[in-house]
Amino acid sequence: MSAVGRGAVLALDQGTSGTKGLLVAEDGRVVAAAHRPLTQQYPEPGRVEQDPAVLWRGVIGVAGELAAGAAAAGTRVVGLGLSVQREAVLVWDPDTGAALSPLVSWQDRRTAERCAKLAASAEGELISGRTGLPVDPMFSATKAEWLLDRLDPDHEAATAGRLRVGTVDAWLLHRLTGGATDATETGCASRTQLVRLDDADWDPELLDLFRIPRTALPRVAASDGAGEELGRTRNVPGLADGLPVAAVLGDSHAALFAQGHGRPGVVKATYGTGASLMVLNPEGRRPGEGIAATLAWRRTRDGGAAHALEANIASAGTAIRWAARLLGTDPAGIAALAAGAREDSEVCLVPAFSGLGAPYWDRGARALLVGMDFDTGPAEVARAAVESMAFQVADTLSRFDTVLAGAVAELRADGGPTGNDRLMALQAELIGRSVLRAGRPEVSALGVAYLAGTALGIWDDADLPALTPQGTRFTPHEDDAWRNRRMAGWHDAVACSRGKRA
Numbered sequence: 001m002s003a004v005g006r007g008a009v010l011a012l013d014q015g016t017s018g019t020k021g022l023l024v025a026e027d028g029r030v031v032a033a034a035h036r037p038l039t040q041q042y043p044e045p046g047r048v049e050q051d052p053a054v055l056w057r058g059v060i061g062v063a064g065e066l067a068a069g070a071a072a073a074g075t076r077v078v079g080l081g082l083s084v085q086r087e088a089v090l091v092w093d094p095d096t097g098a099a100l101s102p103l104v105s106w107q108d109r110r111t112a113e114r115c116a117k118l119a120a121s122a123e124g125e126l127i128s129g130r131t132g133l134p135v136d137p138m139f140s141a142t143k144a145e146w147l148l149d150r151l152d153p154d155h156e157a158a159t160a161g162r163l164r165v166g167t168v169d170a171w172l173l174h175r176l177t178g179g180a181t182d183a184t185e186t187g188c189a190s191r192t193q194l195v196r197l198d199d200a201d202w203d204p205e206l207l208d209l210f211r212i213p214r215t216a217l218p219r220v221a222a223s224d225g226a227g228e229e230l231g232r233t234r235n236v237p238g239l240a241d242g243l244p245v246a247a248v249l250g251d252s253h254a255a256l257f258a259q260g261h262g263r264p265g266v267v268k269a270t271y272g273t274g275a276s277l278m279v280l281n282p283e284g285r286r287p288g289e290g291i292a293a294t295l296a297w298r299r300t301r302d303g304g305a306a307h308a309l310e311a312n313i314a315s316a317g318t319a320i321r322w323a324a325r326l327l328g329t330d331p332a333g334i335a336a337l338a339a340g341a342r343e344d345s346e347v348c349l350v351p352a353f354s355g356l357g358a359p360y361w362d363r364g365a366r367a368l369l370v371g372m373d374f375d376t377g378p379a380e381v382a383r384a385a386v387e388s389m390a391f392q393v394a395d396t397l398s399r400f401d402t403v404l405a406g407a408v409a410e411l412r413a414d415g416g417p418t419g420n421d422r423l424m425a426l427q428a429e430l431i432g433r434s435v436l437r438a439g440r441p442e443v444s445a446l447g448v449a450y451l452a453g454t455a456l457g458i459w460d461d462a463d464l465p466a467l468t469p470q471g472t473r474f475t476p477h478e479d480d481a482w483r484n485r486r487m488a489g490w491h492d493a494v495a496c497s498r499g500k501r502a
């Protein structure tokens, strides 16, 4: 099959730490890749923001580089896929697309007090019942409320439709289409905590509760299309006009699509700034046990939305970055240091730097390092930081076993930290099952490329497994006694971090 054929998909993954892009040819080969980093600002304790202008420059930088590289790679761009960080929220001018606020990150905790009050009230039940999500500052609703209260105190401009509030996908869709598309993708919309699981649309009662006028929100759109649903490029530096935006997905959802190609039964764990475990939920199983229900995507051809279960671990890569700062190195240095740790070290890090997300959702928990002795040094602390990711994923996967009413056969792993073989090997030991590491780290870009390609008629779903780069399998060797002892040590440390004894 020639690479030119029906052309290539230009896939962008706009994430917290930067924008990555891949050009995926018809035969599935990644024929070009590009990246632009993105920084975060911490204006006050608990506040985490990003600059939308810098974010946009990164997106067009990556898109332009890939488009320019297409001819050299012997292909042409026939459509775009866009994967995005979720829950982060901003306000923009719907006429010009100009951002009127910083991007308030999903990590931002400025609305923690508001959320604690809501969670303790009857409204907390209403919110989680309708949206599937626990009341937590991670989700967009309270941050959107906070932004509108400051920018438009009487909500006059929002009510008159002169302001838009939304997530990164909606703002980028506006910018990529020269203002023609005023829409947010279904999966991203469901992470705002303003969308009903039942019919995948804004919930008027929740909008009232958070005082967000419907007129300030984009429409909730399907996740794919050949140009009609999500629009076409217009006035984007470096890109031709008229390219269909053929798919948009939340980054975690895109990783799930890359790992399972839309088939149920595949559980994936994405290790990033935090970590996300996700599985499709066609049976409509009830969440609980620290797991949330969410919408994965809505494919045009399917009509209704695909439901998923997701557990969000608050701190994964952040634990590595914390350890790197503490020990005066970088994340690669942490992996190298950890490899030299004493085998018998029992040092354990509970990275509850902003409390614990899944599976505990205890924002009052405090980070701690336990099990040290006089011989504990940087290597043991580094190893504890790496291991904290594996312990949290194992802990969370056991909740999936319960909710799914049966042990999950294997875990599919992706994301930057999964490049560490020791982490993957420990992960397999702690869950007592094999871990299949994705063949390329950029799974979110691949996932949205695959969905875009199906919408454009380049591929059928049945073609996707053969296109996907082969992964590496890690299998466990230890017995249950070993596993139970290690997990018991972890649970003891978690209990201490939550101010309880196990």
Ligand SMILES: O=P(O)(O)OC[C@H](O)CO
Binding pocket: 014, 015, 016, 017, 084, 085, 086, 087, 106, 250, 251, 252, 272, 273, 274
């Ligand atoms: O940008 P990432 O990869 O850390 O992902 C951010 C998530 O979508 C937040 O829920």
